[in-house]
Amino acid sequence: MGSCLHEAGHAVWLINRRADHVHAMNTQGLTVRIQGVDRTIAVNAACHAQDIAAHAGPMDLIVVLVKSFHTREAITSATCLVGPQTVVLSLQNGLGHEEVLADVVGREKIIAGKTYAGGVMLGAGHIIRGTEGKETYIGEFDGQRTARVKHIAQVFNSAGLITHISDNIMGTMWEKLLVNVATGALSGITHLTYGDLYQVPEVKECALAAVTEALEVAKASGIRLTVSNPEEPWLKAASGLPAEFKASMLQSLEKGSITEVDYVNGSVVRWGQKCGVPTPVNRTLVACLKGIERGLPA
Numbered sequence: 001m002g003s004c005l006h007e008a009g010h011a012v013w014l015i016n017r018r019a020d021h022v023h024a025m026n027t028q029g030l031t032v033r034i035q036g037v038d039r040t041i042a043v044n045a046a047c048h049a050q051d052i053a054a055h056a057g058p059m060d061l062i063v064v065l066v067k068s069f070h071t072r073e074a075i076t077s078a079t080c081l082v083g084p085q086t087v088v089l090s091l092q093n094g095l096g097h098e099e100v101l102a103d104v105v106g107r108e109k110i111i112a113g114k115t116y117a118g119g120v121m122l123g124a125g126h127i128i129r130g131t132e133g134k135e136t137y138i139g140e141f142d143g144q145r146t147a148r149v150k151h152i153a154q155v156f157n158s159a160g161l162i163t164h165i166s167d168n169i170m171g172t173m174w175e176k177l178l179v180n181v182a183t184g185a186l187s188g189i190t191h192l193t194y195g196d197l198y199q200v201p202e203v204k205e206c207a208l209a210a211v212t213e214a215l216e217v218a219k220a221s222g223i224r225l226t227v228s229n230p231e232e233p234w235l236k237a238a239s240g241l242p243a244e245f246k247a248s249m250l251q252s253l254e255k256g257s258i259t260e261v262d263y264v265n266g267s268v269v270r271w272g273q274k275c276g277v278p279t280p281v282n283r284t285l286v287a288c289l290k291g292i293e294r295g296l297p298a
Helices: 003-008 019-028 049-056 068-077 095-106 149-156 169-190 201-220 231-238 248-254 263-276 280-294
Strands: 013-015 030-034 037-041 045-047 061-064 087-089 109-117 116-122 126-130 134-141 162-165
Touching: 003 030, 003 037, 013 049, 019 045, 045 049, 045 087, 049 162, 061 068, 068 095, 087 095, 087 149, 095 109, 109 149, 109 169, 134 149, 134 169, 149 162, 169 201, 169 231, 169 248, 169 263, 169 280, 201 231, 201 280, 248 280, 263 280
Parallel strands: 013 045, 030 126, 061 087, 087 109, 134 162
Antiparallel strands: 030 037, 109 134, 116 126
């Protein structure tokens, strides 16, 4: 997403704590693979927000796309980039990030959002860019179409990032959660790319059962959704993506890192407990991934 905004002429800084990745981007550019073709884009990158603040000052917009369990650490380390007019936008998977961000910078600075765009890191300074045709939704918590939300949507759309303003952002966030519920844990457990994941009927059956549970929890919790068929999120998850694409949970495991399952399938389980809806499939997927994480190298 940063490469899209940069190519559209906006002043963009990318923050990533992998020093080799940042060094490669700064010295050789960011190579993005789009539909099998590589293109290199000159970008600005840093490992630490303080390095950016020294010569760029406060940002107009900070987009948070770190793993869920790094949210507090990331925004706390970036407070040097937050000024009076700065807006902070979470486009992370799962639920609950906005509360963490608001606790650090104040709720008045937070805009919620979800994106269906994705990416895969192939190596330092080299990624698969999964933004083409993928939609992003942003919105104020009270549903108002404020000037700042309109401006962000205009900037993103002008950069080729299909962006809509939602007047029901909680519903929007739940609908993205359904997509993550459909494929994330199952990809991590099976270690299958999307091309193979969608060839196993039993995987699809399990995915639809997990999404059905999430739909029932959302309905019982009073969340307004436009989705009712569990097959919709299952199909949407892989729409337009190459066969070699990997869900973020699988990418995490391959890097030796824990996953965001607590914020995805785990969110369904917690919300289900609150509203009295049983969630055995999601609970099992969480348990399986927790077991895999337990076996990761220390």
